[in-house]
Amino acid sequence: MRLAFPLLALLGLLAACSGSPPQVAAAPPSVSYQVTGSDVGQAGVKAQHYCEQFGRSAQFEGVQTTPSGNLATYTCASR
Numbered sequence: 001m002r003l004a005f006p007l008l009a010l011l012g013l014l015a016a017c018s019g020s021p022p023q024v025a026a027a028p029p030s031v032s033y034q035v036t037g038s039d040v041g042q043a044g045v046k047a048q049h050y051c052e053q054f055g056r057s058a059q060f061e062g063v064q065t066t067p068s069g070n071l072a073t074y075t076c077a078s079r
Contacts, residue, residue: 020046021072028054029076030061034069043072051076 021033021043031050033043040063047058056076064071 023050024071026050029056030073031058031076032071032073035063035072037070038063040072044074047072047074050074055079 021035023031023046024034025032029051031047033040033046035043040060044058044060047060051058051074054076057079058074059077061073061075064073
């Protein structure tokens, strides 16, 4: 667990630099990304890559409005 936090922090920094939606939370089998409006295109691509680590496919669950912005949430479903 101690290794997971720095790794997630590093991934978050890299994502912020790349211009793609930042990952907000990840706990298999789900992942959330901050998005602008309801544009989930890039978030969907990143979610698919995330879920593939576990041999699963990303399934869009929806966009939730929060005080810090909109979150697109995906679950990692069995193929």
